[in-house]
Amino acid sequence: MKDVIRRAVYEKYIAPTKAERPDYIGVEIEMPVVNLNGEAVDEQIAIQTAEAFSAHFGFEPEHRDAEGNFISAKHRETGDILSFDCSYSNLELSFGKATGLFEIKERFEKYIRFLNTEFAKHNYILTGMGVNPAANVNHNQPIKNERYRMLYHYLHSYPQHTGEVAIRFHERPDFGTFTSASQVQLDVRYDELIDTVNVFGMLEPYKALLFANSYQTIEFAPQQSDLDHLRTFKFEDLTFRGTIEYRSACCQPLSEALTVA
Secondary structure (H helix, E strand, O other): OHHHHHHHHHHHHHHHHHOOOOOOEEEEEEEEEEEOOOOOOOHHHHHHHHHHHHHHHOOEEEEEOOOOOEEEEEOOOOOOEEEEOOOOOEEEEEOOOEOOHHHHHHHHHHHHHHHHHHHHOOOEEEOOOOEOOOOOOOOOOOOOOHHHHHHHHHHOOHHHHOOOOOOOOOOOOOHHHOEOEEEEEEEOOHHHHHHHHHHHHHHOOOOOOOOOOOOOOOOOOOOHHHHHHOOOOOOEEEOOOOEEEEEEEEOOOHHHHHHHO
């Protein structure tokens, strides 16, 4: 079984780095939605704005929550995706693979102009900050689907483990609902893979412990099917696309959003 899983990991993550392909870049930018009235974000306003965006730019719906509300939509030609990440006060633009930043910048600015024109009708704004400035008044509830509900309840289980490990848990397990990050994906070649991961790992100023890790020995039997749902949550993440995703940057001011790339 170990050999089978080892081979499956190799085929999913290592083999793509050997494929001949052009060098592309991908960028994902999460941004907080802010109610300028000083009140909590009305999730329906955020959802309606996302629906209007999709209709205007020809994005096709991909995912909806347990109540049928918008989660994400994709533009088939560019590969761009508009989605909500973790909560309905955190909006994300994910750009399809591109050969340079200028084409991403042009689409990003076009999308932001439309979104903020729509949000302004309700005295809302989409802004560039790592932490939503209205975090203490927003509802900070997860999107109603399996992934975000699971993550939310898992993180809120930390009081059950405070005596088990020598870690100080912080008291905001809902942090994912009000924090915004930016990610960059770059193609990587097989012969550069190890050096790239090591160099960028050393460039990280520090690592934040996001999940409740155990210093105790836990035995489990991995299955090959686990790879279908694997999420590493590492700051440098080797993906099945033959790219490395750099995940450690906070959302920047919108005028400087692409500086992380």
